[in-house]
Amino acid sequence: MRIELGAPTVEDTRAIGAALADLLRAGDAVALTGELGAGKTTFVQGVAVGLGFAGTVVSPTFTLVREYRGRLTVHHVDVYRLDRVQDVLDLGFEEMTDDGVLLVEWGDAVEGLLPSEHLSVELTVPGHGERRRLVLTAVGPSWATRWERLERSLEPWGSAA
Amino acid sequence: MIVLGIETSTPQTSVALGTETEILGSTSLTGTARQDAVVPAIEHLLRWTGLELSAVGGVAVGLGPGLFTGLRVGVEAGKSLAQVLGVPIVGIPSLDALAFGVRHTSRMVGAVIDARRGEVFYAFYRTVHGGVVREGDYQVAPPDHLAADLEARGEDVLLAGNGAILYRRELEGTGGRLEFASAVSAHPQAGSLVELAIPRMHREEFDRLFDVVPLYLRKSDAEIAWDQRRRGASA
Secondary structure (H helix, E strand, C coil), rough: CCEEEEECCHHHHHHHHHHHHCCCCCCCCCEEECCCCCCHHHHHHHHHHHCCCCCCCCCCCCCCCEEEEECCCEEEEECCCEHHHHHHHHHHHHHHCEEEEEECCCCCHHHHHHCCCCCEEEEEECCCCCCCEEEEEEEEEEHHHHHHHHHCCHHHHHHHC | EEEEECCCCCEEEEEECCCCEEEEEEEEECCCCCCHHHHHHHHHHHHHHHHCHHHHEEEEEECCCCCCHHHHHHHHHHHHHHHHHHCCEECHHHHHHHHHHHHCCEEEEEEEEEECCCCEEEEEEEEEEEEEEEEEEEEEEECCCCCCHHHHHHHHHHHHCCCHHHCCHCCCCCCCCCCEHHHHHCCHHHHHHHHHHHHHHHCCEEECCCCCCCCCCCCCEEEECCCCCCCCCCC
């Protein structure tokens, strides 16, 4: 299951995050992949707003974990500063999905430590004259029943995949 | 001497104030994300017991093994208080506290805490006069590993803890005669930390503040494969 989208502006990235938020359930994990400046934190802002969180969302690069309470609690994690697998284990991912959703920046680097079922969101920094792109891929079957609805709600940004 | 105990290694957050002779007050609350309750619970206990924070002469914290989020909050709260008050701190493995709480038995004690991901943290204890003595290492393993351990021991064992309750069906019928402690002993109690800490405080076996760290059993020495961070940094 794969959806490819075009996100020309920061607002688009945010709106896609908000559209995804409507379909999130407690226990979901989302791995965010993309270089510095690709829009990972912007995407999380969209998710948090979509879940009804009214506060500020900034990258937890230095705090490692931030928590936003909306319809579901968002556990926003950034592993960029971590070097050892143990440091990631010490964050306790499995507990964060107990009561909410887990969003991990640089998630692909620690994919083996994420819940085996998760959604991967890949953001790409466009080269000169290119469009900003966003690719969603479901890992495991937990998204199967929601996939059609997700595709429908993301239609406005759909590019010829 | 008044000692404050803080235990947050399981979904139960437990706080207690006690002396050599009695537990002056204790409070426990079970549920996920209850670690927010640690500081308000301490304030509550102080108010209800009519004590000033400055009356606290030592801090005892449960080190796990257990849930990461709870441990981080509980251990940090204990360390901050010890530092601010300038009082000694003692870290105690939470499995020890769990076993200590059910020590009035002639059987061997198995302390078993749910570790998530289909695993349990556990250790075995021999009861001795006034306490328990651990036999073997702290373990993290699936319940069938524990069942094999029970089989190998072949002794009558009292199993206590939320992990024993959760996997009762898998464990029953293995080894010698098993007894399961009831829900009241499902979690390590802060009162047990206080009782275990006081003799150590009298012997001045304090821990250094920076040595008090949660007990993580799932160890990994591996490094994160960071190709893309390097690529990003060099871009």
